[in-house]
Amino acid sequence: MKRKRKDQRTKAKGLRAYVALVYAFLFAPIVVLVLFSFNDSRRNAAWQGFTTRWYGELINDGPVLDALANTMKIALVATVLATVMGALAAYALTRYRFRGSGLYNGAIYVPLVIPEIVFGVALLSGFNAAGVSLSLQTLIVAHVAFMISFVIVIVRARMSGFDRALEEAAMDLGANEFQTFLLVTLPFMAPGIIAGGLLAFVLSFDDFVITFFNSGVGNTTLPLKVYSMVKFGVTPEINAISVFMLTFSSLLLLLSWRIQRQSGKPVVTDEE
Amino acid sequence: MGKREDELRVLFIKGMNEPMSRRGFLRRAGTTGLVLAGAGWLAGCGDDGGGSGDTEMSDQLNIYNWSDYIAEDTIPNFEEEFGVSVTYDNYSSNDTLLAKLQSGATGYDIIVPSDYMVTTMRQLDLLQPINLDNVPNIENLYPRFREAPFDPGNEYSIPWQWGTTGIGYNMEQVPDFRPSWEMMWDEKYSGKITMLTEIRDVFAVALFRLGYDINTTDAAQINEAKDMLLEQKPLLKHYTSDTYIDELASNDTWLAHGYSGDVFQAVAENESVGYAIPEEGAVIWVDSMCIPKDAPHKYTAEAFMNYVLQPEVGAAISNYVWYASPNQAAEEFIDPEILQDPAIYPPEEVEARLQFIEDLGDATTLYNDAFAELRAT
Amino acid sequence: MDRFRGHSFLVANVLLAPTMLWLTLFLVLPLLVIFVYSFGGRGAYGEVELGFSLSNYTKAFSPLWLPVILRSFAFAGIATVLTLALGYPLAYFIAIYGGAKKNIFLILIMLPFWTSYLIRTYSWIVILRTEGVINTSLSWLGVISGPLDLLNTPFSVVLGLTYGFLPFMTLPLYASLEKLDKSLLEAAQDLGANRLWTLLRVTLPLSLPGVVAGTLLTFIPAVGDFVTPDLLGGPDTLMIGNVIQQQFLSARDWAYGSALSFSLMAILLVGIFLYVRKMGSEDLM
Numbered sequence: 001m002k003r004k005r006k007d008q009r010t011k012a013k014g015l016r017a018y019v020a021l022v023y024a025f026l027f028a029p030i031v032v033l034v035l036f037s038f039n040d041s042r043r044n045a046a047w048q049g050f051t052t053r054w055y056g057e058l059i060n061d062g063p064v065l066d067a068l069a070n071t072m073k074i075a076l077v078a079t080v081l082a083t084v085m086g087a088l089a090a091y092a093l094t095r096y097r098f099r100g101s102g103l104y105n106g107a108i109y110v111p112l113v114i115p116e117i118v119f120g121v122a123l124l125s126g127f128n129a130a131g132v133s134l135s136l137q138t139l140i141v142a143h144v145a146f147m148i149s150f151v152i153v154i155v156r157a158r159m160s161g162f163d164r165a166l167e168e169a170a171m172d173l174g175a176n177e178f179q180t181f182l183l184v185t186l187p188f189m190a191p192g193i194i195a196g197g198l199l200a201f202v203l204s205f206d207d208f209v210i211t212f213f214n215s216g217v218g219n220t221t222l223p224l225k226v227y228s229m230v231k232f233g234v235t236p237e238i239n240a241i242s243v244f245m246l247t248f249s250s251l252l253l254l255l256s257w258r259i260q261r262q263s264g265k266p267v268v269t270d271e272e
Numbered sequence: 273m274g275k276r277e278d279e280l281r282v283l284f285i286k287g288m289n290e291p292m293s294r295r296g297f298l299r300r301a302g303t304t305g306l307v308l309a310g311a312g313w314l315a316g317c318g319d320d321g322g323g324s325g326d327t328e329m330s331d332q333l334n335i336y337n338w339s340d341y342i343a344e345d346t347i348p349n350f351e352e353e354f355g356v357s358v359t360y361d362n363y364s365s366n367d368t369l370l371a372k373l374q375s376g377a378t379g380y381d382i383i384v385p386s387d388y389m390v391t392t393m394r395q396l397d398l399l400q401p402i403n404l405d406n407v408p409n410i411e412n413l414y415p416r417f418r419e420a421p422f423d424p425g426n427e428y429s430i431p432w433q434w435g436t437t438g439i440g441y442n443m444e445q446v447p448d449f450r451p452s453w454e455m456m457w458d459e460k461y462s463g464k465i466t467m468l469t470e471i472r473d474v475f476a477v478a479l480f481r482l483g484y485d486i487n488t489t490d491a492a493q494i495n496e497a498k499d500m501l502l503e504q505k506p507l508l509k510h511y512t513s514d515t516y517i518d519e520l521a522s523n524d525t526w527l528a529h530g531y532s533g534d535v536f537q538a539v540a541e542n543e544s545v546g547y548a549i550p551e552e553g554a555v556i557w558v559d560s561m562c563i564p565k566d567a568p569h570k571y572t573a574e575a576f577m578n579y580v581l582q583p584e585v586g587a588a589i590s591n592y593v594w595y596a597s598p599n600q601a602a603e604e605f606i607d608p609e610i611l612q613d614p615a616i617y618p619p620e621e622v623e624a625r626l627q628f629i630e631d632l633g634d635a636t637t638l639y640n641d642a643f644a645e646l647r648a649t
Numbered sequence: 650m651d652r653f654r655g656h657s658f659l660v661a662n663v664l665l666a667p668t669m670l671w672l673t674l675f676l677v678l679p680l681l682v683i684f685v686y687s688f689g690g691r692g693a694y695g696e697v698e699l700g701f702s703l704s705n706y707t708k709a710f711s712p713l714w715l716p717v718i719l720r721s722f723a724f725a726g727i728a729t730v731l732t733l734a735l736g737y738p739l740a741y742f743i744a745i746y747g748g749a750k751k752n753i754f755l756i757l758i759m760l761p762f763w764t765s766y767l768i769r770t771y772s773w774i775v776i777l778r779t780e781g782v783i784n785t786s787l788s789w790l791g792v793i794s795g796p797l798d799l800l801n802t803p804f805s806v807v808l809g810l811t812y813g814f815l816p817f818m819t820l821p822l823y824a825s826l827e828k829l830d831k832s833l834l835e836a837a838q839d840l841g842a843n844r845l846w847t848l849l850r851v852t853l854p855l856s857l858p859g860v861v862a863g864t865l866l867t868f869i870p871a872v873g874d875f876v877t878p879d880l881l882g883g884p885d886t887l888m889i890g891n892v893i894q895q896q897f898l899s900a901r902d903w904a905y906g907s908a909l910s911f912s913l914m915a916i917l918l919v920g921i922f923l924y925v926r927k928m929g930s931e932d933l934m
Binding site: 365367368370371374391392395396463469470471505506508509510511512514515518519522523524631633634636637640643644645647648649 | 691693694695696713714716717771774778779780798800801879880882883884885886887891892895897898899900901902
């Protein structure tokens with residue numbers, strides 16, 4: 001067994017090299033971004049010399065830090081909501097066949113095909129017609145509405161071909177429907193839910209158009225802040241905040257990995 | 273201070289009629305907490321004559337302005353002087369601002385749209401008139417900005433900063449540069465030219481070159497301008513309203529249709545970049561403070577406008593953002609370097625060639641359709 | 650299966666209720682208003698004048714926009730193929746060889762996107778422009794004599810789309826590949842199947858739902874993208890998303906913009922339906 005795996009490792013050499021190149025492609029602009037966070041110029045245009053002043057300015061820039069806080073709040077809450085609701089809906093749609101599911105299917109694809117500006121304008125008009133004043137909550141509502149479909153599509157791709165014999169077996173062993181879901185179905189869905197949640201987070205974190213229309217006074221998010229700087233120059237301070245985000249999340253990632261390894265029981269893998 | 277004010281507010285009864293001398297009054301009262309607190313809240317009650325809306329300072333003001341378009345101390349000083357807490361948010365274009373306003377209430381007290389957009393918003397009933405009795409410093413404006421075609425008499429708008437739309441160019445790469453829009457059609461510089469994305473700004477360039485009125489509603493003239501722009505299209509690197517500053521600064525482009533202040537930013541990065549107002553004429557624009565229809569703190573907004581029109585405050589903004597101030601009284605406080613720069617404060621003969629873009633109502637669709645054709649084909 | 654049947658309708662609806670309520674309240678209902686707009690017209694100053702006319706729709710289907718629509722579909726199509734070519738091996742690698750580090754590899758894909766879109770795009774500009782990273786290094790290596798025109802071309806737009814939508818392709822692929830039984834692959838190879846045969850006859854069919862989901866999540870948003878052609882495009886790379894954006898913003902003709910949007914949405918929805926049917930992935934529909 002062990003030898004076989006090693007064998008496969010070497011076989012996958014070509015694949016490994018290719019994957020390394022894809023990661024390089026993903027991180028190419030990030031390298032530039034990090035370099036320019038040390039650029040001694042107000043603009044992201046040409047290299048003018050090394051400085052750390054953008055980090056200093058960032059620490060003292062209340063509005064930008066507030067915007068980051070708003071962005072994180074919205075993204076975290078909206079991701080949780082969209083992922084939970086989306087996963088349940090995806091489960092229902094693949095697990096059960098019933099009359100009327102076609103209509104549901106149509107509704108789910110609407111957020112994918114709708115131009116962002118149409119959604120932004122429509123929802124804002126809706127909020128106004130209903131007399132709802134804009135706030136962070138309205139932003140969360142808006143984000144969930146466009147994120148949910150992405151989660152559903154990904155989780156369904158996972159669920160497709162799910163072997164129901166597993167559920168049957170669990171129930172034969174005496175588990176009820178809910179226990180079966182929790183112990184058999186949910187773990188099976190997990191990679192799809194994680195993938196959906198990751199994508200949802202990024203969708204929310206980076207959204208400009210829908211956020212612009214549905215944000216109230218003082219609800220500036222990072223994308224709103226950055227886009228508003230376009231006319232007068234997006235300063236390397238924004239690079240600095242991106243580097244901060246990258247470093248912070250990388251550390252978190254490293255930490256969680258270390259904990260995982262130290263606790264001695266690796267999370268379920270299908271390595272064996 | 274805020275807390276004490278809150279407590280004392282209860283003890284106070286409305287009725288102090290001192291809008292004009294509020295500042296001096298405030299300073300004098302500085303030592304007397306009780307009076308100070310009262311002044312912060314109640315100054316300016318009563319005789320505003322216009323009769324519209326509130327007549328009291330509120331403790332909150334919501335401003336929606338372009339980013340980086342204000343001096344660092346403008347807001348903090350206002351907050352301190354008037355005991356108002358300001359929320360200051362930013363937007364990036366007139367069009368998105370309008371679309372947001374058109375979709376409904378936003379909660380902002382002051383917005384800063386550009387000239388023709390003031391007309392549009394007014395026609396769409398999105399603004400409310402400013403009570404100029406509360407803005408006595410309006411006298412400080414240059415006459416040109418008191419009688420601007422988009423809002424004569426400043427009924428709905430008070431200018432913030434102004435500038436022009438001209439050509440940013442690279443002196444080294446374009447040694448034969450002349451201040452003429454013809455440069456933007458020079459095949460020698462093919463692939464090194466950019467134009468803005470704003471429909472009317474783009475057409476204004478061709479119309480200036482053709483010698484027509486930039487606010488023409490004559491379909492034949494607009495069509496001629498479109499053909500001219502179609503000729504130019506293969507020479508362009510692209511249409512852009514945001515990346516051209518970086519492109520000029522990094523030598524990627526040599527001729528850019530752009531806003532004066534934007535080009536100055538490229539100049540700050542790259543010494544060989546210059547800015548010119550073409551001899552055929554150019555667009556002048558002025559961003560102006562307006563009060564949206566649904567503004568919750570109108571009186572406070574007017575107090576802020578009056579504050580900005582103080583000579584020192586207006587000058588500080590210009591000194592920080594390097595745009596021209598519409599405030600004549602501010603001249604003595606503006607850095608001579610800015611005041612004497614012909615690109616910021618153009619000499620009279622150049623100023624005479626500047627024209628505002630006006631909202632043409634129904635005729636706008638002529639431009640829209642022509643622009644659609646220009647971009648699609 | 651039989652055991653569920655009695656109350657399956659009820660359970661399914663309870664599970665779907667939050668999503669459907671949310672989508673109805675915050676998407677479908679507001680959208681109806683915009684749909685009504687699409688039959689109206691533009692007032693003198695950009696207000697919507699309600700009415701009933703199909704002229705916006707006839708205008709939307711005018712030959713004027715045909716090149717723009719074809720271009721949008723072409724750019725999005727090429728970008729989808731490229732993301733598939735990059736994303737499939739990536740997802741396959743993580744799913745099969747990721748081991749305990751699966752989630753770390755996955756998050757590494759997303760990490761670049763926890764930055765600002767605008768800054769990432771500016772970084773691409775720095776890489777692609779005339780005196781950019783690529784041109785400088787190539788001419789230093791002596792590969793090229795003059796700078797290549799990389800930026801503000803169809804190439805740079807497709808590159809931008811490919812980059813931006815790579816996670817949209819990779820994540821659903823991963824979700825679907827991850828359930829592949831590794832022993833199944835080994836069994837196939839033990840039985841003498843070569844790796845290509847295993848890939849074509851075992852892996853690919855089993856991951857088809859992921860391919861369908863990934864191509865949908867990439868192609869559809871890419872067709873409607875407007876920021877990428879705006880920032881990385883040239884004078885003739887206008888996409889349909891730009892046109893819609895323009896109608897709502899600079900042209901201030903919401904009625905026309907709405908008609909364009911609903912036409913595009915209808916085409917895309919029919920396209921999704923046909924595509925999912927054709928690929929035999931009814932589980933996604």
